[in-house]
Amino acid sequence: MDYLVVALILLGVLVLGTIGLMVPRLRRRPAPPEPAQTRPPVVVEEPPPTEVAPPTDVVVPPVEIEPEVEVAPPTEVEVPAPVLETPEPTAGRLIRLRTRLSRSQNVFGKGLLSLLSRDRLDEDVWEEIEDSLITADVGIDATREIVDRLRERTRVLGTRTATELRALLAAELVNALDPTLDRSLRTAPREGAPAVLLVVGVNGAGKTTTCGKVARVLIADGRSVVLGAADTFRAAAADQLATWASRVGAEVVRGPEAADPASVAFDAVRRGIDLGVDTVLIDTAGRLQNKIGLMDELGKVKRVVEKHGPVDETLLVLDATTGQNGLEQARVFTEVVDVTGVVLTKLDGTAKGGIVIAVQRKLGIPVKLVGLGEGPDDLAPFEPTQFVDALLGTEPLGSDA
Numbered sequence: 001m002d003y004l005v006v007a008l009i010l011l012g013v014l015v016l017g018t019i020g021l022m023v024p025r026l027r028r029r030p031a032p033p034e035p036a037q038t039r040p041p042v043v044v045e046e047p048p049p050t051e052v053a054p055p056t057d058v059v060v061p062p063v064e065i066e067p068e069v070e071v072a073p074p075t076e077v078e079v080p081a082p083v084l085e086t087p088e089p090t091a092g093r094l095i096r097l098r099t100r101l102s103r104s105q106n107v108f109g110k111g112l113l114s115l116l117s118r119d120r121l122d123e124d125v126w127e128e129i130e131d132s133l134i135t136a137d138v139g140i141d142a143t144r145e146i147v148d149r150l151r152e153r154t155r156v157l158g159t160r161t162a163t164e165l166r167a168l169l170a171a172e173l174v175n176a177l178d179p180t181l182d183r184s185l186r187t188a189p190r191e192g193a194p195a196v197l198l199v200v201g202v203n204g205a206g207k208t209t210t211c212g213k214v215a216r217v218l219i220a221d222g223r224s225v226v227l228g229a230a231d232t233f234r235a236a237a238a239d240q241l242a243t244w245a246s247r248v249g250a251e252v253v254r255g256p257e258a259a260d261p262a263s264v265a266f267d268a269v270r271r272g273i274d275l276g277v278d279t280v281l282i283d284t285a286g287r288l289q290n291k292i293g294l295m296d297e298l299g300k301v302k303r304v305v306e307k308h309g310p311v312d313e314t315l316l317v318l319d320a321t322t323g324q325n326g327l328e329q330a331r332v333f334t335e336v337v338d339v340t341g342v343v344l345t346k347l348d349g350t351a352k353g354g355i356v357i358a359v360q361r362k363l364g365i366p367v368k369l370v371g372l373g374e375g376p377d378d379l380a381p382f383e384p385t386q387f388v389d390a391l392l393g394t395e396p397l398g399s400d401a
């Protein structure tokens, strides 16, 4: 019996031992792998108890939901085109500028008319009339002719009233300006090639300004233009020309500083041909020391340009304020190049409008354009009748003004 009890105890110990061995193993197997804890355990301190505020009515502002912004597809940024000026049409410009001309010629005109209003036209009065004309730069020869004719007609016609005398004087002045001369500018293209205009004259006479103004005149009349900056002597001249051109959307051909003027002129004409424009205007330098230098330079410009075709017009720019002295200088140009027309500038700045008559007589070349101010449109086609009327400061008689 004792053996049986001992055996049962042993069996019980064995069973319990086996269970004891199995349980830890079973427990360990399904346990998920513990994350590796490297930090030391954090001790969380309990916050001190806070007083809880009694609940209040919280006004929640309405949430504005922004409408979805439509993002436009990227567009190309448009650079605003430069605002081009619209030059005034040339028709009637002299009439518009008449006030300016009358103002500058006020003394001359008024003086003449008051002489003609005298009761008796004796020798002294005729002498005074002569002096007035000479002072106004009409020139001695032209003055004598004008006064002689006027005296003769007054005598023959028995003219006495101031109005009649004024009309006779105006007629003589117009006659001295030879209204039959062709004053048109040859600016129309020929056989598909642009007309070429050379602009020459002494330094400071207003060549660059005139080129700019003529370009505007042409553009106003519906023509297309290329400008050639062949005044390479004065660097600012090309910039000046470029400014004029940009205002009306014309192109300028310019060379590097001190470039050969002839090569710039040649390139300008070629560009004009390539673009198919109507007219190419070439600004030249005037600062030439002597006739030989002038001949060399202008002669070369002309020769080189003529490789493309003939020069249609050579405009001589003359400063009216330089009077008879300017005329002498101008004559040199006419000996060097074949001048086809005169542009008389700065007539607004002199009381000596009679220079127009002297210029035509001495040079034998028609005045085609007159400059009456620094403004862009202060250039007008020359018209003898309107000019004389403005010169005498009276209302035009029998003109279409």
Ligand SMILES: Nc1nc2c(ncn2[C@@H]2O[C@H](COP(=O)(O)OP(=O)(O)OP(=O)(O)O)[C@@H](O)[C@H]2O)c(=O)[nH]1
Pocket: 201, 202, 203, 204, 205, 206, 207, 208, 209, 210, 231, 234, 237, 285, 286, 287, 345, 346, 347, 348, 349, 370, 371, 372, 373, 374, 378
């Ligand atoms: N009052 C007045 N000024 C004018 C007129 N024409 C030109 N001028 C002025 O005369 C000055 C000389 O003009 P430019 O065109 O530079 O003369 P330029 O002959 O080209 O001179 P260079 O290039 O030095 O040979 C400028 O200040 C013009 O504004 C005009 O009809 N009236």
